Amino acid sequence: MHAEIAGAGFAGLVAAIALRQRGWTARVHEIDTELRAFGAGIFIWDNGLRVLQAIGAYDAVADGAYAAPGYRTERNGVCMSFGKVNSEGHFRLLTMSRQHLYSAILAAARRAGVELETNSGAIGATPDGVLHLADGRRLQADLVIGADGVRSAVRESLALPGARKKYIDGIIRVLVPRGPLVGGRWDEVIDFWAFAPRTLRILYTPCGTDSLYMAMMAPVADAAASAIPVDPDVWASCFPDLRPALEAIGTKGRYDVYETTRLERWSAGRVAIVGDSAHAMPPTLAQGAGCAMMNALGLAVAVEGVSRNDLPAALAAWEARERPLTDHTQSSAAHLAATRALAEGMPWDSDVFRAVRHVPTGT
Numbered sequence: 056m057h058a059e060i061a062g063a064g065f066a067g068l069v070a071a072i073a074l075r076q077r078g079w080t081a082r083v084h085e086i087d088t089e090l091r092a093f094g095a096g097i098f099i100w101d102n103g104l105r106v107l108q109a110i111g112a113y114d115a116v117a118d119g120a121y122a123a124p125g126y127r128t129e130r131n132g133v134c135m136s137f138g139k140v141n142s143e144g145h146f147r148l149l150t151m152s153r154q155h156l157y158s159a160i161l162a163a164a165r166r167a168g169v170e171l172e173t174n175s176g177a178i179g180a181t182p183d184g185v186l187h188l189a190d191g192r193r194l195q196a197d198l199v200i201g202a203d204g205v206r207s208a209v210r211e212s213l214a215l216p217g218a219r220k221k222y223i224d225g226i227i228r229v230l231v232p233r234g235p236l237v238g239g240r241w242d243e244v245i246d247f248w249a250f251a252p253r254t255l256r257i258l259y260t261p262c263g264t265d266s267l268y269m270a271m272m273a274p275v276a277d278a279a280a281s282a283i284p285v286d287p288d289v290w291a292s293c294f295p296d297l298r299p300a301l302e303a304i305g306t307k308g309r310y311d312v313y314e315t316t317r318l319e320r321w322s323a324g325r326v327a328i329v330g331d332s333a334h335a336m337p338p339t340l341a342q343g344a345g346c347a348m349m350n351a352l353g354l355a356v357a358v359e360g361v362s363r364n365d366l367p368a369a370l371a372a373w374e375a376r377e378r379p380l381t382d383h384t385q386s387s388a389a390h391l392a393a394t395r396a397l398a399e400g401m402p403w404d405s406d407v408f409r410a411v412r413h414v415p416t417g418t
């Protein structure tokens with residue numbers, strides 16, 4: 056059995072590796088001229104780490120990732136919550152550069168014998184299992200996977216009903232040297248919030264041994280705070296302790312408004328849609344890649360040993376099994392994005408962490 060996959064992001068690569076592990080052949084088409092990750096840092100919780108273990112990428116990810124001792128939320132300088140992570144009885148949470156995570160998954164894909172094509176953009180697919188490429192090729196497969204991100208061409212070509220949404224906030228993501236921010240609380244993840252003199256948030260985390268990842272949230276309506284290059288004075292007016300890191304940003308960074316997708320169905324015939332193309336969510340719970348990887352692995356498990364004729368039914372069964380958790384996580388993330396409720400502290404014992412506690416299919 057053979058799969059043609061659009062998009063060499065986390066979802067596309069994990070699906071390809073998991074299919075190869077189950078005896079399929081898999082070819083991944085990436086529109087970019089290089090295989091690389093976009094963005095700065097990333098948080099991967101327990102559930103995503105389990106998937107990385109299942110596809111043989113965990114050791115390379117853990118080697119060089121950062122395991123913080125705790126996760127603190129501060130609002131206008133006041134500690135709102137603190138939770139331990141990465142110790143007995145607590146969630147695992149690794150932070151790393153996106154490129155570090157991507158390189159580890161890409162190496163696992165190469166080891167697994169996944170075929171990779173760059174400069175190979177998809178323009179659509181048909182439910183009978185044909186992937187259409189921008190260079191004119193029409194590739195017949197037993198299974199086509201649209202893992203081509205939030206603006207998915209494969210999804211759009213199938214005209215699957217669904218909704219896309221933008222939010223009131225956006226984020227600038229940067230990696231900078233840790234500089235003097237080392238030791239004590241500076242070794243923790245710190246979710247800094249301020250509502251005066253303006254509404255801003257910096258999710259601060261060491262990322263690897265000597266670099267620091269900052270996800271800097273600013274309202275779309277705040278032109279000065281959402282501007283690139285970052286103005287250190289604007290941000291230091293809320294977070295003076297972070298001035299050394301803010302001044303190290305220079306011209307780096309890009310401001311991205313949160314975008315989400317929710318589809319009525321995740322498949323059409325023998326085409327499956329997975330990852331951000333199916334279920335992009337606001338980054339409030341840091342679960343977009345976690346859910347993308349869980350569903351990509353779950354997809355491979357669902358089609359294992361299934362005959363060609365039974366594939367469409369297997370895709371429906373995959374969605375029925377995996378979707379409730381993704382819908383729940385996406386809705387929780389959307390609520391937290393719309394209300395900025397994380398400023399009150401991390402709701403550690405609440406159901407918003409259902410995905411983190413989940414043991415993913417195939418792990």
Ligand SMILES: Cc1cc2nc3c(=O)[nH]c(=O)nc-3n(C[C@H](O)[C@H](O)[C@H](O)COP(=O)(O)OP(=O)(O)OC[C@H]3O[C@@H](n4cnc5c(N)ncnc54)[C@H](O)[C@@H]3O)c2cc1C
Binds near residue numbers: 097176
């Ligand atoms: C600010 C922010 C912070 C985030 N932080 C976290 C976090 O800490 N933890 C977490 O789990 N998630 C996080 N996420 C979410 C996470 O980045 C995404 O959910 C994840 O990248 C989705 O992976 P994907 O493979 O589905 O899509 P993508 O990563 O977007 O990959 C899609 C791939 O398809 C390629 N492509 C696009 N169009 C085509 C085409 N037509 N043909 C072929 N290839 C194509 C793209 O170039 C890309 O390589 C964050 C998101 C944002 C916006």
